[in-house]
Amino acid sequence: MAEATLSGSASAAKAATRQAVQNVNAPLWRHAVFVAPYLFFFVTLLVVPLFWSMWLSLHKADAFGVGRFVGIDNYLRLFRDKIFIQSVGNTFYFVFLTVPALALIGLLLALALNRKTKSAAALRAVYFSSSVLSVTIVTLIWRIVFIGNFGLLATVYGWFGATAPAFLSDPKLTMIGIAIATVWWCIGLPMMLFLSALQQVPREIYEAAALDNASRWRTLWHITLPSIRRTFVLVIIIEIVLQFQLFGQARLMTQGGPNNVSKPIVLYIYEAAFTKWDLGLGAAASEILFILIMIAAMAQYFISRRRGEEG
Amino acid sequence: MTHSLRKYMLAAASALALAVATPALAATELTVQRFFGACDAEFGGNTDVSKAVGECGIITSLINKFNTDNPDVHVTVTTVEWPGYDQLTAQFAAGDPPDIVTVHHSVLGDYQSKGLLMPLDDLLKTVGVSPSDFTDASLSGVTKDGKIYGLPIDNWTMLFHVNVDLFKKAGLVNADGTPKLPTSVDELMAQAKQFKEKTGKPYFVQNLANEVALYTRNLYTYLFQQDSDFFADPKQVKMNTLEAKKVLEMYKAIYDNDYTTKDLDYAASINAFLAGDGGVHLNGTWVIGDYTASSETSGTALNAGGYAVYPYPQLFSGKKAQYADGHSWAVSQKDRSPEEEAAIGKFLKFFNDNDYEWSRTGHLPAVKAVLESDAFKKLPHRDTIAPIATLGTPLPSTVQRQFAIQDIIGQEMNAAITGQKDIDAALADMESRINELLANI
Structure with missing residues (x-):
């Protein structure tokens, strides 16, 4: 009994201590202070503008004030606008051109440079270096390459007496030209992501494969690629979200031309809001872009999750 | 101690006062x-x-x-x-x-x-x-x-900037040695043809890539010259007209016959003209000073036979005018x-x-x-x-968003001239896009 009492009082003391500890972890209002700075900027810079732009998209508005409520009129105007529909198509085409290229070239570079030699380290730095440039510099470089008569491409073709393809003005080539510049610019990030994934594959598996006399192809196909599958999906998702937002390259290299074949959705939004002063229309178009990016990202996410569960 | 402290405080106060007062004296x-x-x-x-x-x-x-x-x-x-x-x-x-x-x-x-x-x-x-x-x-x-x-x-306005040396080689000079400029669309085509045959170079140096302004100014000029009242109503443009079609057909013929440089942007077109790659550069009043300076420097293409500059020639029978x-x-x-x-x-x-x-x-x-x-x-x-x-x-001053209109005209004209779009379709789209813009101001 005495023991029981003793142990009882001890457990009561313990409980009291635990109570104090629990108080720290309990949902107390003052804990919000710790997340408040982040929450403040998250709400003011992301949540409020998100809903504000939804509200704007239902109004006839310019940069200097919200006019009258027009319901879904801006959305109807968008779907009647051939240029907008074209810009949606252009954006999908651009994503189709760049995302697989970025993923595959990034993977190949990572596979080739995943070794501990000095030359590999130097080349990793070289391939990543373009990523630190601003879009202005990147497009300047590629305009110097592509421009007719004086460009690098025109000069090289000139040595052989040929005419260079007009990447800045031929309607069939402009998007490809912008895609080339973009892949050159953005290749650093996928390469780095793949490299970090490759370095996390346990060495023991490769040793076991070597003991089994597995060929390099078999090792790549059955060990390396399955091990970095999640990174592959991550790269695809990141790049889809990024490339859907194409703007600077198209604005600076072709201004969306010729005949709007290289005009992406963001450039359409920009022109609607700032050149035509039709902010409501621009807001409506940006809602459509928001939905498109969300669908693409969600689709990728669910596909990757289901595969992950099966595997 | 107290005394020196007070001294320091006074000094600090006067320094502060000076700092506050200085901006009022600044420029x-x-x-x-x-x-x-x-x-x-x-x-x-x-x-x-x-x-x-x-x-x-x-x-x-x-x-x-x-x-x-x-x-x-x-x-x-x-x-x-x-x-x-x-x-x-x-x-x-x-x-x-x-x-x-x-x-x-x-x-x-x-x-x-x-x-x-x-x-x-x-x-x-x-x-x-x-x-x-x-x-x-x-x-x-x-x-x-x-x-x-x-x-x-x-x-300002747009002008015909002429490489006189090439015009001489093409045989397109008057008795007094000045360049011979066309007086009608047919004459322009004939002279451009002759120019190309004799010099092997295009008659025009134009910035047709990455460009909207040049197209628009050219269109306005030749619409004025046909007395087309396309902005009679500043809220409603009339572009799907016979007059506009004539202008686009002319520029398309120039493009199709290689009477112009292609694929150049603005900066590249200036380089091309200064390098002597064509006879007439369509550019504004603002380059006269630079081109004159180039023509006075020995060894340049413009120094070879001289540089001359003229208003756009009158190619149609209407009012003598050009966009400004x-x-x-x-x-x-x-x-x-x-x-x-x-x-x-x-x-x-x-x-x-x-x-x-x-x-x-x-x-x-x-x-x-x-x-x-x-x-x-x-x-x-x-x-x-x-x-x-x-x-x-100029356009009537009551026409709003003239730069947004310029974008639309430039895009549609580029599409028509380079053959991506039928001329009639381009003019119809031009008109409806501008009117949509103006209706939503």
């Missing part, structure tokens, strides 16, 4: 935003305006001189990429516009109609600048609803101290007084006295381009 700060390019490497420190050449050189040197001449005012310049209106609109929307900004006459109405610009009548009067000083074209360009909303600095616009300094609507307003007045007066220097770029002066002065008339080539003072025709 009045003005922010100026302009296009015309950046050339600080060459003219960043130059205050001798007479040594400067070209738009960028002259405006940079003028502002340098203003800062030197007026120690009580300090002007900070932001250079924007031409034309810079997207940025300006965003600045106005954010409530942070520059004090003084370059605005085309054709664009003043957009900002004025939103109450964003300051009427300058009273301010100009206080510094002794009278509206009657301006040329009629300049005054009407900056006048909206009976008030002046910008200090006009010039009027102008540049002005506009002042944003803000609460300002009397000192700041006075400083702005000084800046505007300075540019009005130095309009001759600005006219050396090739632009037509905005000040009547300069236009009529011997000094201006003696500038190179001003005799051959003098008619533009009467030929120059």
Whole structure:
């Protein structure tokens, strides 16, 4: 009994201590202070503008004030606008051109440079270096390459007496030209992501494969690629979200031309809001872009999750 | 100890007082935003305006001189990429516009109609600048609803810049050695053909890539020359017309027959003309100074046989006219101290007084006295381009969003001329897109 009492009082003391500890972890209002700075900027810079732009998209508005409520009129105007529909198509085409290229070239570079030699380290730095440039510099470089008569491409073709393809003005080539510049610019990030994934594959598996006399192809196909599958999906998702937002390259290299074949959705939004002063229309178009990016990202996410569960 | 402490405190207090008082004695700060390019490497420190050449050189040197001449005012310049209106609109929307900004006459109405610009009548009067000083074209360009909303600095238009050496080789010269220019569309085609056969080079140097303005100005000019009243209603354009079709067919024929350079952007087209890659460069008044300087440098393509410049030839039977616009300094609507307003007045007066220097770029002066002065008339080539003072025709000033309209016309014309779109379809789309834009202002 005495023991029981003793142990009882001890457990009561313990409980009291635990109570104090629990108080720290309990949902107390003052804990919000710790997340408040982040929450403040998250709400003011992301949540409020998100809903504000939804509200704007239902109004006839310019940069200097919200006019009258027009319901879904801006959305109807968008779907009647051939240029907008074209810009949606252009954006999908651009994503189709760049995302697989970025993923595959990034993977190949990572596979080739995943070794501990000095030359590999130097080349990793070289391939990543373009990523630190601003879009202005990147497009300047590629305009110097592509421009007719004086460009690098025109000069090289000139040595052989040929005419260079007009990447800045031929309607069939402009998007490809912008895609080339973009892949050159953005290749650093996928390469780095793949490299970090490759370095996390346990060495023991490769040793076991070597003991089994597995060929390099078999090792790549059955060990390396399955091990970095999640990174592959991550790269695809990141790049889809990024490339859907194409703007600077198209604005600076072709201004969306010729005949709007290289005009992406963001450039359409920009022109609607700032050149035509039709902010409501621009807001409506940006809602459509928001939905498109969300669908693409969600689709990728669910596909990757289901595969992950099966595997 | 107490005594020295008090001494220190007094010293600190007086230092503080001085620090607070100093800004009141400092120069009045003005922010100026302009296009015309950046050339600080060459003219960043130059205050001798007479040594400067070209738009960028002259405006940079003028502002340098203003800062030197007026120690009580300090002007900070932001250079924007031409034309810079997207940025300006965003600045106005954010409530942070520059004090003084370059605005085309054709664009003043957009900002004025939103109450964003300051009427300058009273301010100009206080510094002794009278509206009657301006040329009629300049005054009407900056006048909206009976008030002046910008200090006009010039009027400009597009011109035929000619490589005389190539014209001689093509056999396209008059008895007096001047270049022979066409008087009809058929003659233009025949001369372009002859030019190409004799020189192996295209007749025109045009910037057709990454471009909208050139197409639009060409279209306006040749619509005026056919008396087409396409903006009879400033809210409703008529572009799907026979007149417009004739213009597009002409430019398409020029393109299809390789009578023009292709795939060049603006900067590349200037390089191409200076390298002697074609006979006629379609460009504005603003390059006359630079091209004259190039023609005076031995070894250049323009030095070989000379450089000449003319208004667009009259190719149609209507009114003698060509599209024109102008540049002005506009002042944003803000609460300002009397000192700041006075400083702005000084800046505007300075540019009005130095309009001759600005006219050396090739632009037509905005000040009547300069236009009529011997000094201006003696500038190179001003005799051959003098008619533009009467030929120059702007769009009706009531037409809003002229730069957005220019984008649409340029895109559709490019599509039609390069063969991506049928001419009729391009004109129909042009008309409906512009009317959609204007209906939603």
